[in-house]
Amino acid sequence: MNRVTILLFATLRDYVGARSLELEIPVGTTIQGLTETLVKTYPRLEKVKDSMMAAINRSYAADEQVIPENAEIAFFPPVSGG
Amino acid sequence: MNRVTILLFATLRDYVGARSLELEIPVGTTIQGLTETLVKTYPRLEKVKDSMMAAINRSYAADEQVIPENAEIAFFPPVSGG
Amino acid sequence: METNLPTIVSITADPLDLDFLLAQITLPTTGAAAMFSGMVRGVTHHSGTRQTTYLEYEAYQPMAEAVLRQIADEMRQRWADLQGIVIVQRVGRLYPQTPTILVACTAAHRHTGVFEAARYGIDRVKEIVPVWKKEVGPEGEFWIEGEHHLKSGE
């Protein structure tokens, strides 16, 4: 198993009810796989999962990207800075 | 006769040797006419007279414009602010 | 690309000091600066009128600063004459009429792309920097979501 940190921002934090999670995931899990796992655990994510963005170790990550060991993963809605 | 004030800026002030002049000019004198009078009196203006700009009462004035009574006339080289 | 050219990127809770930041990117050879600043609107006219009491800005700070640096690099790649670049995003609780961001760039002369570069910089900030704002007003609070969905490679 691979132990990862998951950071959540803005609306996603409200939906999950936490700023961060520590999770054990199977080696080889992709961003898409982790997203599906989270949506099962936190059903309120269902309605925003198509617009959710992900980062691995502080870089944007595509759905199919495999999560490396001990990664810092972040999920967030479309950005609105400026 | 028409009594006018003439203000001079930048290089023109150096060529004339004064910041301002008080002059009596014939009624009906144009900017071009006044320019020719000044060039006769201050020959160093000869080489810059084609690029000299003029204002009457703080507005840009064309060569053919007639100078009104008691006007404030200004002559200056192309501007270089900013 | 010269390596000693100043690039200042920051996510900060401190007020923006434009004069100070501009001085940081003014070299002996600098003659021109283009800048963009955004502010909190207290009143927004957009299909009706909305009042804003304050905005609460939040950032994924380490990633946000890395992305700001990436944007500065993109600006330098596109406008080779740029000298200094500042991109500073303020976060925290920000009230109407408060500057929230400064994007600034300098060059020897003004016809070098400084205006286009500053505009590109703020456009990219709004597209890819992980910062979010929650709007708080008389009718409650809600997160503002951006409209940009990233394409692969961004």
Place this chain on the structure above:
Amino acid sequence: METNLPTIVSITADPLDLDFLLAQITLPTTGAAAMFSGMVRGVTHHSGTRQTTYLEYEAYQPMAEAVLRQIADEMRQRWADLQGIVIVQRVGRLYPQTPTILVACTAAHRHTGVFEAARYGIDRVKEIVPVWKKEVGPEGEFWIEGEHHLKSGE
């Protein structure tokens, strides 16, 4: 054109205070500002390298302020969404790396022409505002002449 929109034009010997000036043109409905600032170059690369010790700026002040106001009017005519406008030209003895001018304009949003308007403003300043500068350096002093010869109607 609304008449209560702030327009600040000035020829001044005082240092430019960008934060203060920006605040003067930030309304409750303002969300974006584009700005241009010019500085004295201490070193100019242009067919060789020239050193500048300082510039001495001179203005035909009352006419210059009237022309600045005319330029602000032109900006408003061309970009109807502009809210506030600042055009401040500093004069006197100015040393390298000192800001000499600020052209700034605000609007509710950034896609309203603020960048184009600021650029138009500085271009017009350099064309028609009666201000001149004398450059003083190790090889003596000389007046810098603009290249723009006015066409009728300007």
